[in-house]
Amino acid sequence: MPETYEPIATTQVSLSTISQVTFGSIPQTYTDLRIIGVSGQQTAGSISVRLNSNATSLYSNTRLEGDGTSATSAQSSGQGQWRIFLNSTGNTISVFSDINIFDYTNTSTFTTAFYNEYKNSKLVASVCLFRNTSAITNVTLDAESDYFVPGSRFTLYGIKAA
Amino acid sequence: MANTYELISSNVLSSSAASVTFSSIPATFTDLVVRWSARSDAADVNDYFALTINGATTGYSLTNLTGDGSVPGSTTLSSTSLRAYGCAGGNATANTFGSGELYIPYYSGSRAKIMSNFGANETDGAAFLGLVANNHSSTAVTSSITLTILTGPNIVSGSSFYLYGIKNT
Numbered sequence: 001m002p003e004t005y006e007p008i009a010t011t012q013v014s015l016s017t018i019s020q021v022t023f024g025s026i027p028q029t030y031t032d033l034r035i036i037g038v039s040g041q042q043t044a045g046s047i048s049v050r051l052n053s054n055a056t057s058l059y060s061n062t063r064l065e066g067d068g069t070s071a072t073s074a075q076s077s078g079q080g081q082w083r084i085f086l087n088s089t090g091n092t093i094s095v096f097s098d099i100n101i102f103d104y105t106n107t108s109t110f111t112t113a114f115y116n117e118y119k120n121s122k123l124v125a126s127v128c129l130f131r132n133t134s135a136i137t138n139v140t141l142d143a144e145s146d147y148f149v150p151g152s153r154f155t156l157y158g159i160k161a162a
Numbered sequence: 163m164a165n166t167y168e169l170i171s172s173n174v175l176s177s178s179a180a181s182v183t184f185s186s187i188p189a190t191f192t193d194l195v196v197r198w199s200a201r202s203d204a205a206d207v208n209d210y211f212a213l214t215i216n217g218a219t220t221g222y223s224l225t226n227l228t229g230d231g232s233v234p235g236s237t238t239l240s241s242t243s244l245r246a247y248g249c250a251g252g253n254a255t256a257n258t259f260g261s262g263e264l265y266i267p268y269y270s271g272s273r274a275k276i277m278s279n280f281g282a283n284e285t286d287g288a289a290f291l292g293l294v295a296n297n298h299s300s301t302a303v304t305s306s307i308t309l310t311i312l313t314g315p316n317i318v319s320g321s322s323f324y325l326y327g328i329k330n331t
Binding site: 003004005006007010036038064065066067068069070071093094095096098116118119120121122123125151153155157 | 165166167192193223224225226227228229234235236237238265267268273274276277278280293294295296297328329330331
């Protein structure tokens with residue numbers, strides 16, 4: 001019986017000069033994608049998430065945030081990327097990100113995703129849109145400040161609906 | 163090819179219990195997922211779990227994000243346990259159980275563990291949902307997980323808990 005939930009690729013950052021993680025040549029044989037990441041940046045910063053290396057203003061995001069004091073909501077539109085907003089604490093691996101990209105091979109619809117981000121002192125839940133109907137063949141994650149902390153790890157899984 | 167997402171253990175309560183424990187968890191997976199459907203006998207619409215790892219009572223902190231259909235909130239807590247949402251209380255609509263998931267990535271790695279919980283309880287007129295960023299400073303491999311009802315005193319019969327392992331190769 002074919003696997004329903006399969007690991008496609010894992011990247012573990014081994015050097016201190018890696019600022020980008022790329023999942024390329026994504027097979028078009030699944031229904032949804034999921035990226036599980038545990039990461040940090042050497043200088044605190046967000047992670048940009050881009051699809052098909054597209055950096056044009058086609059990304060939007062609505063999110064719910066909790067910082068231990070208050071719950072807030074915000075929205076970003078016309079962006080050149082989605083963003084994992086939580087900054088790691090110092091030079092440590094302290095952010096857990098769970099990115100779910102739905103129906104990524106569908107060329108009739110824009111691409112939607114939801115992802116949650118967790119760290120010790122804050123969490124964010126986001127729903128996202130990429131206003132392009134191309135099938136998703138690669139996903140890049142860029143450390144916006146400088147470099148990923150060695151030991152940061154991202155795994156791409158494929159989920160089949162049949 | 164070996165299964166990526168495997169059931170390690172299940173516990174469907176045939177009688178009330180104050181807690182559920184998954185122990186002797188093999189260290190052969192990459193991530194752990196616990197999923198449940200639960201109800202307690204608390205004199206309340208909602209209940210929650212205290213979550214402990216490897217029986218530890220120190221090194222825990224968390225931040226949550228909650229909503230009850232009226233008021234959103236977020237708090238931070240350092241305690242002798244973590245928190246997991248997703249349990250209906252004894253005053254919830256009959257036959258209603260809450261649902262929840264706990265995700266522990268890279269549970270066998272030698273660093274502090276950050277784990278997520280999403281849980282919800284919707285009872286047609288009263289609701290609660292919550293996300294939690296749970297942090298355990300211990301660098302030990304996660305070998306046991308215990309969910310203890312916070313208000314209770316018990317989790318009722320019919321509540322079900324499932325532990326899954328996910329492999330990234």
